[in-house]
Amino acid sequence: GDSVTQMEGPVTLSEEAFLTINCTYTATGYPSLFWYVQYPGEGLQLLLKATKADDKGSNKGFEATYRKETTSFHLEKGSVQVSDSAVYFCASLYSGAGSYQLTFGKGTKLSVIP
């Protein structure tokens, strides 16, 4: 079945450092890809998405590009802030058979220190 693998955490960075969280997927067909974020004490929320190959999703300074050739959707941010401290989940959705199941990775906890 479909699966998503993301880099193990936790990740600790200093403020203004560059962030990369790796994510790769295996799927039937061509899924849509997502990054969800969970801030402390809050529910999961969509950070960005890409629905086809070579699409770039972006939001709040974060970016991720859908790479079909490497089946990857790595999350990047050029300069992290303390407020970016959260758990980040990569996810895929293949709705070709009328299914709406999101498949999530295990999550990567990011801590940004001043």
Add this chain to the structure above:
Amino acid sequence: DTGVSQDPRHKITKRGQNVTFRCDPISEHNRLYWYRQTLGQGPEFLTYFQNEAQLEKSRLLSDRFSAERPKGSFSTLEIQRTEQGDSAMYLCASSSTGTGVTGELFFGEGSRLTVL
């Protein structure tokens, strides 16, 4: 702006007892989802409703689990004869028809179940 709300936020129960969780989705959303998240793992899909119809169930949803959405608004997830392996965070999410197709789900904060 009211988001997805879940109740109770935390439930502690003894093995063998029944528990029920409630989810109130965003009012205009016709799709509702239940996910389960255990420690150190990402959320895992349990079931999905469109209006009152339960359209999809995961094999994770054993016979002890039942979910309903009787009027197409709030939903309940009941676990009968709880086991220690049921200890997890139960997440509810909702979406409208359009955003559900594109994967944008709106999640509640979850109901944490601890089975002693």
